[in-house]
Amino acid sequence: MTEAITVVIVDDHSIFRSGLRADLDETLAVVGEAASVDEAVEVIVETQPGVVLLDVHLPGGAGGGGAEVLRRAAPQCPGTRFLALSVSDSAEDVVGVIRAGARGYITKGSSGAEVSRAVHAVADGDAVFSPRLAGFVLDAFGTAAGEQAEASDELDRLSAREREVMRLIARGFAYKEVAAELFISVKTVETHVSSVLRKLQLSSRHELTAWALERRLL
Structure with a gap:
């Protein structure tokens, strides 16, 4: 049997964390949860999970939310990949957290099965986006690439x-x-x-x- 992918869920709503934990399939093992920036960094560094499901807007820290968690935790967790999971679908939030290092961004309207598939994809090194969010990323990074080429x-x-x-x-x-x-x-x-x-x-x-x-x- 394939070893389960370890996951940390970072979200400031306990009901959402509980529901998501229950909805993830049996190939994923939740090894920690966090509700704030500081708590998230501590849990992620301690558990070194395969994937972090990360909300974009979080209390604590210096006000940087999910992007701040990435900047502080990622350098200490070289084997961990980050997948943003948020109710926000604003271009600013999407591009901000991707620039910070997230491997994907899906919305909270996704089903448990969709989130599970996204976790597997990110763990395998792929980038995953909810369909209507992909355009934000292509526009932002395509423009940057175009400016550099120019x-x-x-x-x-x-x-x-x-x-x-x-x-x-x-x-x-x-x-x-x-x-x-x-x-x-x-x-x-x-x-x-x-x-x-x-x-x-x-x-x-x-x-x-x-x-x-x-x-x-x-």
């Missing part, structure tokens, strides 16, 4: 030296400071800056700084 394409227009000059100028270095940092002449710095602005279709170092900040290059 920044990469734009940087490809610059030579290695031009990239070095661009980053220093964008950080507020004066031309003389850039020259000293890179062991080149001020005239060479000016030439590189003109080339960078032309290639990126910018008109000033202030626009260059804004461009670099938007693409998180600083």
Whole structure:
């Protein structure tokens, strides 16, 4: 017989925890429960479960809810995977907890069988989302990937030296400071800056700084 997957249920409503525990199938073994951020971190670190069923909104801690539990507990539990299970279906909640490290997000309208299947999928390394929530994640991470690809394409227009000059100028270095940092002449710095602005279709170092900040290059 396959060994049961150990589970910790984190939710601040005891009735929900009891009902969920009863609804999970026999292949899952609940080894702990928690109702707050601090309690959740303690229980998860102590039991090292295979999967944590994690509500997004929780009392305690620094107010970070399920995402805070992830940030504090996950580094101490390398073998544990986290599955968000919440009544909330807001894009902000979904994306926030996924960015923190959750492997999936399903709503509390899911049946016991659906939650059990999701736990197995997450334990196997898959990502699981309730159908209408998947679009939030695709939009958020697709956009991020697109922005990174765009920044990469734009940087490809610059030579290695031009990239070095661009980053220093964008950080507020004066031309003389850039020259000293890179062991080149001020005239060479000016030439590189003109080339960078032309290639990126910018008109000033202030626009260059804004461009670099938007693409998180600083």
